[in-house]
Structure formats: C-alpha cells, structure tokens
Amino acid sequence: MRLCCRVRRAVFAIAIAAALPAGRAVACTDLAQAPTTRWSLVTAGGVSWLATPCGQQFLSLGVNVLDGGYPYRQKDGKVYYSWTAFVPSLEAWAGETHRRLASWGFNSAGGWSLEPRELRLPTIINLELGRNAKFHWFDPFAPETEARMMALARKLVAPYRDSPYRIGYFSDNEVGWWAGALFWFYSMKPASSATKQHWVETLRRHYANDWHRFTADFVPPQGVDSWSRLLAATRMTRMRPGGAGIKVVRQWCGVVAHHYYALASRAIRAADPNALYFGDRLPIYYDPAAVRAMAPYVDAIATNYNVDASDGWIADYFFDGLRKLSGGKPVLVSEWFFAARQNRTGNRNNGHLMTVETQAERAAGAAAATENFAAIPEVIGAHWFQYYDHPKGGRPDGEDYDFGLVDINNEPYRRLTSALALANRRAYEIHAKATVPSARSADVVIPRAEIKLGLRSLADWPKPASLLPRLTASPGAVEFGEVYLSWSERGLQLATIGQDYFDIDLLAYHGAFPLIDAYRVELGVDLGSGPRRFTLFFIPPRTKIHDWPEMVAELCAGAAPQAIAHGCTSVAGARAVYFGADQPRIIAEALVPWSALGGTSPTAGTPVRVEAAVTSWDRDRWMSLSGLPPERAMRDPADWRRMRLGDGARLIEGTPVLPTHIHG
Numbered sequence: 001m002r003l004c005c006r007v008r009r010a011v012f013a014i015a016i017a018a019a020l021p022a023g024r025a026v027a028c029t030d031l032a033q034a035p036t037t038r039w040s041l042v043t044a045g046g047v048s049w050l051a052t053p054c055g056q057q058f059l060s061l062g063v064n065v066l067d068g069g070y071p072y073r074q075k076d077g078k079v080y081y082s083w084t085a086f087v088p089s090l091e092a093w094a095g096e097t098h099r100r101l102a103s104w105g106f107n108s109a110g111g112w113s114l115e116p117r118e119l120r121l122p123t124i125i126n127l128e129l130g131r132n133a134k135f136h137w138f139d140p141f142a143p144e145t146e147a148r149m150m151a152l153a154r155k156l157v158a159p160y161r162d163s164p165y166r167i168g169y170f171s172d173n174e175v176g177w178w179a180g181a182l183f184w185f186y187s188m189k190p191a192s193s194a195t196k197q198h199w200v201e202t203l204r205r206h207y208a209n210d211w212h213r214f215t216a217d218f219v220p221p222q223g224v225d226s227w228s229r230l231l232a233a234t235r236m237t238r239m240r241p242g243g244a245g246i247k248v249v250r251q252w253c254g255v256v257a258h259h260y261y262a263l264a265s266r267a268i269r270a271a272d273p274n275a276l277y278f279g280d281r282l283p284i285y286y287d288p289a290a291v292r293a294m295a296p297y298v299d300a301i302a303t304n305y306n307v308d309a310s311d312g313w314i315a316d317y318f319f320d321g322l323r324k325l326s327g328g329k330p331v332l333v334s335e336w337f338f339a340a341r342q343n344r345t346g347n348r349n350n351g352h353l354m355t356v357e358t359q360a361e362r363a364a365g366a367a368a369a370t371e372n373f374a375a376i377p378e379v380i381g382a383h384w385f386q387y388y389d390h391p392k393g394g395r396p397d398g399e400d401y402d403f404g405l406v407d408i409n410n411e412p413y414r415r416l417t418s419a420l421a422l423a424n425r426r427a428y429e430i431h432a433k434a435t436v437p438s439a440r441s442a443d444v445v446i447p448r449a450e451i452k453l454g455l456r457s458l459a460d461w462p463k464p465a466s467l468l469p470r471l472t473a474s475p476g477a478v479e480f481g482e483v484y485l486s487w488s489e490r491g492l493q494l495a496t497i498g499q500d501y502f503d504i505d506l507l508a509y510h511g512a513f514p515l516i517d518a519y520r521v522e523l524g525v526d527l528g529s530g531p532r533r534f535t536l537f538f539i540p541p542r543t544k545i546h547d548w549p550e551m552v553a554e555l556c557a558g559a560a561p562q563a564i565a566h567g568c569t570s571v572a573g574a575r576a577v578y579f580g581a582d583q584p585r586i587i588a589e590a591l592v593p594w595s596a597l598g599g600t601s602p603t604a605g606t607p608v609r610v611e612a613a614v615t616s617w618d619r620d621r622w623m624s625l626s627g628l629p630p631e632r633a634m635r636d637p638a639d640w641r642r643m644r645l646g647d648g649a650r651l652i653e654g655t656p657v658l659p660t661h662i663h664g
Contacts (some may be wrong), residue, residue: 028054032120034164038274039122041299041330047377047434048300048330053164058122059374059431060167060381061424063101063405064110064335066119068093069388078393081408094119097387104405104417105424110334110383111173111281116165124278124302124332124383126170127156129264136175137185140256141194146263153267161272168276170302170334171264174283177290179253180239180503186252187237195256200231202255206248217245219508238508239618242516246618249506254289265297278302281334285499285584288325288478295326300380304335306585308497309458310356312368315497316437319376320470321478323436333373333382338366343402344411345389350400352580363419370423377434384420440469445646448604449486451493453591456579461495461589462486468612469641472627479623481586483521483612487645489601491573491593494536496521501584502540502617513539515564517618519586522560524611524634529598531609531637533559536576536590537568540583553578553588557596559634560615571596604647609640 028034034053042051050058068090069081083093094114098121101107108122116123130136133148160166189196204227207213211226221235230237239245261279268277279294282303294301301322308315322331339347339355340362349355356362366384373382386403388410394400405420406412447465466484473479481498500519507517521536537560539552553576556568563569573593578586594601613624613633624633625641633639 031122031164036274037162037164037166039167039276041276041380045432046436047431048380049431050167050380052122058107059428060108060122060124060332060383061106061370061427062108062110062122062124062381062383063106063387064112064383065386065388066097066101066109066113066121068114070391076393078391079408080391081388081404081406081410086410100405100412100417104421105427106384106420108167108381108383110385111170112386115159115163117159117163120165122165122167124167124170124334125157125160126173126281127153127268128173129153129156129171129267130175130260130280131172132156135260135263136172139189139193139195140259141198143194146266149263149267150270153264153271157268157272157275161275166272166275168278168299169268169272170278170281171268172280174304175260175280176283176285177253177257177287178501178503179249179287179289180501180506182253182256183249184236184238184503184506188234190234191231196231198255199252200227202252203227203230203248206251216240217243217248236505239506241507241509241514244619246620250287250289250620253287254293257287257290257293261294261297276300278332278334285501286322287501288321288480291322291325295329298329300330300332301326302332302334304385305333306352307336307338307354307365307369308587309461309463310354310361310365311459312365312370312372313458313463314369314372314376315482316467317470317479317482317497318499319378320437321480323378324478328378330380331376331378332380335383335385336369336373337385337401337403338362338369338416339402341402343389344407344409344413345402345404346392347390347402348394348400349402350394350398353401355401359413359415362413363415366416367419367423370420371426371430374427374430375434377431377436379431379434440467444469444610444641444643446485446487446492446608446610446643447646448488448648449493450488451486451495451589451591453493453575453577453589456577458484458495458497458587458589465646466495468610468625471612471614471623471625473623474621474629477621477623480616480621481614481623483614483625485610485612487602491591491595491601492525492597493589493591494521494523495589496536496587496614498586498614499584500586500616500620504540504543507618513542515539515560515568519617520560520615521588522611522613522615522630522634523592524559524609524637524640525592525597526609526637526640527597527599527602527606528608531640532597533557533562533634534571534574534592534596535560535563536588537563538578538586538588550580551578551583553590555590555592559631561631602645604645606645608643608645609637610643611637611640 036053040051068083073082073085087093111126133152186199221233224233276299279298284306339349342358389404466486468483484495486493519538523534535556537554555576556563576590578588613630615622
C-alpha cells in the first residue's frame, strides 16, 4: 500500500519506558538521553527482540501512517482525514495522538509516519530507495544503478541518521518479487540492456548452452532460433505448458533479488551504519528465492500480512517457511489490518483484504491476531495499518477500507482500541514465552464440526484441532501451505490455506488452462471400504480482470494424473468453494460426501487412513503428509496416515479450539 500524501512537521513525545513491562531494568528512561543512536537485535530464551539504544528489550507495537492526514479536508467530492479539521496545529494533533496511542498500548511508528526527530517515537522509515533509484523495472544490472543507489541513500537517510528514535529502514514497499513478471518483462528488453544480457546468460548456464533444452521449456518469439537472436529479441518469451521452465524462472527471480538486496544493504549501511535494515516490506506473499537472496543482507525480514481468518488465526506455514528459508532471522510484521463493513466513515472495503461484518468482530479478531503474532518467537513487532480510515469515497488510487483506529472525523473505534489496548499489554508476556509450534501427535483425530460452506471464511473451522500435521516439502523447498480436515453428517470437509504466485502472461497456452500446471490439493481417504482419491484444482481465468485473478476451485474424482489425462470427473454431491481474491494467497474449502467415500455417515472413533498432497503452479514444488511425491503418495495407500474420527472439536494440549477473543 502506498500513501499519496505526507505532512512533514510535528512534535510527538512519548515515554518508551511506559510501553515496557513493569520492573524491567533500563539504562536510561528517555531515548533522547540514550548514549548511542544504535538499535540492535537480541535473542533471549529462543525469542527475538529489538533492543533500544537504552538497552531495553523492545517489541515494536506500531501504527502506520502517523502523519496528521491529508493537507485538505475535501477534494473531488471526497472527504479526507485531515488534522486541519480537528485541532489548531499539527503539534496539537501530535500531542492528542501521543496520548491516544500510549493509552492503547502502541509504542512505535511504522511506514509513512512523520520523521522520528519530530515524532520522538521509535520509527522505521520507508525510503523507497530502489523505486527512486530506478532499480525496479528499469536496468538494475546497469553499472550506474549502484552509484545512483549509493548517492540516493545518503540523501534519503540524512534527516534520520543521528536520531535515537530511528530504529532503521525499509528500502522499499512491496517489491513483490513476482517471478513470472520479472522473467517475461526482461525478455523484451533490447540487447543493449545489461539486465537483458544477464537474463540470457542465466538461461545459457541453466541449460548448459543447449538451445534445444531451452526450447523444450520455453516458447521464444517467432523466428528466434539462437541465443544471439534471443538477446536481440524485444518480444516476449513465454513458458511452455508441461515443461520445467519454472525452475529457471525462479532462479532468475533470485538473481535479481540478490542484486537488489546486496546494493540496498551496501547503500543503507554506508549512509547510516547504526541503523537496522528490514528489507522491502514483503507483500502478503513471499517468493522463496527472494527470501533466500535477502537473508544474508537484512537484519530482520519485514513482511506485510493478511490475517488468515476473521477470528485472528495466523497460519503456521507462513512463518515456519520464513524461519527455514532465512535461518531463523527475526521478522517484523510491517503491516496488518482489519476492516468492518459496519463503519462510520462509509468505507466500501472494496477488495480482498481482511474484512468482517461488525466492529465487534473487528475488535475480537484484531485482538486475537495481536496475541497470535506475539506468540511467534521470531516476530519482533507488528505494525497496524493504519491510524485513520481511508477517505470517504476511497483513496486517489481507489483503495477504500475501514482500516483506521479512528474514523475520518477523528473519533476512535472504541471497541477496537479497547481490545487492542488489552492485547498490546499482554503481548510482552506472551512473546517472552513464545516457542516454535510442536509437531502434532501421532494420534491424529479429525474433529466433528458443522461447517457452513459458502461463507468464504474459516472462522467456523476448529482450526487447531483440524489442522493436519505439517506437510513435508519437496527437496530444497519449504512448505507453502497447510490442510485442515473435519467431518459432519454430510461428509468429510477439507480446507486449505496456501501461497503461490501464478503469472497469467507467462504460460503460453490456448484454450482451457492446462491442468498439468494448475495448483492443486490431492486427498486420499480410506474408511475401510477401499481407498478413494480426489483432486482440488485451482483454475485461473484467461484474462486478468482485477488486481487478483478470479479463480475457480474444481473438485475432481481420482488422483491428479487421471484428471490431467482424461479430464475432470465431477464428484456427485461434492462442493468446492474458492474464497476469491487471495492469489497469491490461496484459501478454499470443500465437502466430499460420504457416498463418494464408499458408504453412509460413520461414527466417532471410526478409523481412517489419509494422505494429503499439494502441488504448486507449474509443478515447481510439492508437499505431502507422507513426505512422498504426490503421484507416489496417492498410489500407495499402505503409506497413508492412520487417523480416527473424533467427537466434537477436540482440544489440543489444553488450548482452546480458537484463539482467545477479547470483546471490546
């Protein structure tokens, strides 16, 4: 998300010690008196923390967009949040906001906030270094790119470098590392482009200079039949369906990302050696190649996050994957949010980001999410987006959400702020006791639950109880999703949360989307009457209508190779629901009726064998319950995991089925 406007000046004082647990020893009581401007990272008992220049452990509970709002109240028929409508000066606004944030348990500022020298609030600054230096979508490997980034970094950090309130920097916002787009975009650059030259060299190395191996995976422009002509071509090179081209597409993403993080780190550290570097605020998705490229250069990984269910549920796979890819680097949740359709501003909530019906649901879900973030040992903070609602009528770029702690009339959403105040004050204690989630026990019980398919929400799922043991990823990969199972009188219910990016322009195909390259979830079930296999395919549209593709979830009888070879055979009485607007986050649920599983409704205690496997777009990677490749896993029922049907939503190790809700 990008802010259209910034207001530059304020005086914003806050006592850091007030945000820390009572009794914690400190070296100084005010950051203005700190002996250094250097923030650092520490680990205590396996838990990551920021450390202030005063030597305090610090969990950054921040708010984005602490800037006073827009310089105008009304424009083009829209009503905007603006300090000019509420108080006589920006200084007065800062004082009021300081008191509010402190009472709500917030202790820092996130992106697009006033300068820390003015705020006197610990702040992480978004520089937009790569964008302003024309790294992205220009010619990043051109020799002059590094010089531009070095010079620009010195200029951008100059207002902040001597402030003890400056924690560090984001180099950019939501670069994304969209591997498919990175590949085909640079395929169209001229031969004079240094980046195009790197692109061709990457392909030649990957295919050992064998042109025929390359064209088995890719469709070059018409008339291009050699490496030299590929370098000169300015039309798009696309991936061939059924091939293995995605491997080099991911590799190219890693090449560009590695170059970016190396340059950004070098530039920022030269300009401000005492600052921490948090990367580029990953969007609500990450590319594994980009995270691997990032890890050596950042102090902590910043990622934005769209909460996985309206009750505040956080999917474990996402942070476990970051943990494995980065070697356990600390993580800052640089942006998270909750919106409600019931709001005083009149926001339409016009997209795919977390939205609930009422302010009561918003308060409960946001408070639970705060505590769930705090329970992740690598998380060193979470920043709420944003302080005030989007304008009535939407931002100039069209985004229109009830994201604010306050509405456009500067009135707090009191249910929300009361719930967050309690959760924020609990967060330190929760974080101090955080541990990596343990593996599910060998005795896996599938809970009984009445799920209302079609609500496009996982809030009614008993998620801790129904979550299957962590899936084992293919060699060299990390898990990219998770699977849930429950049952009712109607049948077996499946839900999945995952992430993987599909680029509509990358794959060269005609007619129906080739199922061989579809993202899919396979399920094998044996209730005693013989094994049954099902595949849930995700089918993207041919053209992109919105910022997200409106995909279709299609449940087919049989394992994936059967549907790929002969077409999808529908399952009588089954239903699949794709939640929509989540790609590259993929969330769906499905019902498989008992009739399709070989009999009538079973009873609690019934033994069952289960296998689950997920394959990414273009078969780049897979994961399964057994750790076997999906085709083999589905073929061998003897390897399927023994489970049994439970009675109700079973508790796991004494914890509630859903996260604790705090009602404001």
